[in-house]
Amino acid sequence: MKFFSFPEFISMQETVLIQSILDGHTAGFNVLVKKYEASVFRIVMGYVHQKEDAEDITQEVFVKVYQSLSSFQGRSSFSTWLFRIAVHVSLNALQKRKRRTLWSMTAALLQLPSGNKSPEQELSEKAEKSQLRHAIDALPEKQRMAFILSRYEELPQREVALIMDVSEGAVEQLLLRAKENLKKKLHHP
Amino acid sequence: MKKETDIENRIDELIREERETAMNPYLSTRVMATIAAQQEQKARPATVVLKPVLAVASLAVVVWMGITAGTAYTAGSTVQATELTNDAATENFAFYLQTEKEE
Numbered sequence: 490m491k492f493f494s495f496p497e498f499i500s501m502q503e504t505v506l507i508q509s510i511l512d513g514h515t516a517g518f519n520v521l522v523k524k525y526e527a528s529v530f531r532i533v534m535g536y537v538h539q540k541e542d543a544e545d546i547t548q549e550v551f552v553k554v555y556q557s558l559s560s561f562q563g564r565s566s567f568s569t570w571l572f573r574i575a576v577h578v579s580l581n582a583l584q585k586r587k588r589r590t591l592w593s594m595t596a597a598l599l600q601l602p603s604g605n606k607s608p609e610q611e612l613s614e615k616a617e618k619s620q621l622r623h624a625i626d627a628l629p630e631k632q633r634m635a636f637i638l639s640r641y642e643e644l645p646q647r648e649v650a651l652i653m654d655v656s657e658g659a660v661e662q663l664l665l666r667a668k669e670n671l672k673k674k675l676h677h678p
Numbered sequence: 679m680k681k682e683t684d685i686e687n688r689i690d691e692l693i694r695e696e697r698e699t700a701m702n703p704y705l706s707t708r709v710m711a712t713i714a715a716q717q718e719q720k721a722r723p724a725t726v727v728l729k730p731v732l733a734v735a736s737l738a739v740v741v742w743m744g745i746t747a748g749t750a751y752t753a754g755s756t757v758q759a760t761e762l763t764n765d766a767a768t769e770n771f772a773f774y775l776q777t778e779k780e781e
Contacts, residue, residue: 515713522706530701540699547701551709552716621692640693675685 503567511559518558522551525568528642529575535637536579538622542586550578569651572642576634576652624674632667635660 503521510517529550533543554574561570628636631653638649639660646664650657702708719726 515710515717518713519706519710522709526705526709527701530705531697534696534699535693538696540701543699544702544705547705548709548712552712555713556716617688618692621688625689641697671689672682672685675688 504563507558507561507563507567510555518551518555521554521567525571526551528568529571531641532572532575532637533579535625535641536576536583537586542582546579546582547575549582550575553578565651569648572638572644572652576638580630620675624671627674628667628670631655632663632670635663636667639664 506517506520510521526547530543530547533546533550534540537543537546550571554571557574561567625633625636634653635649638644638652639646644652646657646660650660653660655663
């Protein structure tokens with residue numbers, strides 16, 4: 490088996506790189522992880538809003554991607570396939586951690602103030618952010634998916650449409666409705 | 679009633695803050711280590727299965743050896759032997775039991 494160096498892996502085309510990983514060059518997967526980890530992390534952050542949880546889920550996403558790399562057929566781009574997996578793993582993780590929500594909310598409120606602001610100010614800001622997160626989390630699933638992909642990862646509507654397997658027009662509608670719903674929820678919480 | 683732009687600004691601010699959250703710089707190392715550990719585990723399924731099999735097999739061998747050793751024993755002779763003892767030659771234990779009377 491021929492051995493490739495890290496720069497050689499970087500210079501490879503994505504499809505060639507994936508094929509070489511499937512041929513047993515596991516080290517090549519590191520290139521894919523480094524290339525996409527920040528994007529996956531941002532998408533996951535949009536769902537879980539917590540750094541530690543987002544890191545764990547990002548890791549889970551890449552392990553799942555590695556395990557199912559042989560099923561990637563190249564009909565869509567690798568990033569589209571990867572982001573789709575990231576969304577599914579995040580949603581599954583949210584289902585699992587529903588029980589922990591109450592505790593994490595309390596823990597977030599009990600965190601020590603940063604020092605620049607008064608405790609009251611700090612607490613009211615945290616409560617406000619928590620309210621915003623709740624409003625995002627309470628969006629219907631498709632609206633939330635479109636909102637997170639388009640706002641957290643700043644993906645163009647065309648790519649969001651490919652990930653969600655809907656038309657661009659549908660994405661536009663979902664984003665409009667998400668915006669409306671957020672306004673409604675935050676006007677009358 | 680809160681102004682619409684205020685709400686939009688607050689949402690933008692939250693998203694900006696969460697987008698800028700610094701990720702663990704060793705995340706890719708963690709991912710690769712997890713994958714390597716999983717591959718290692720996959721590569722040695724034989725030992726995982728063999729361990730309990732070997733333990734059970736060695737226990738069975740020990741039990742079998744015990745049974746074999748037990749059934750292999752046969753008494754040397756079934757004829758009752760007569761024990762011939764010359765009482766006169768037997769040591770007198772009373773001598774040892776009466777030490778306190780010694781002067």
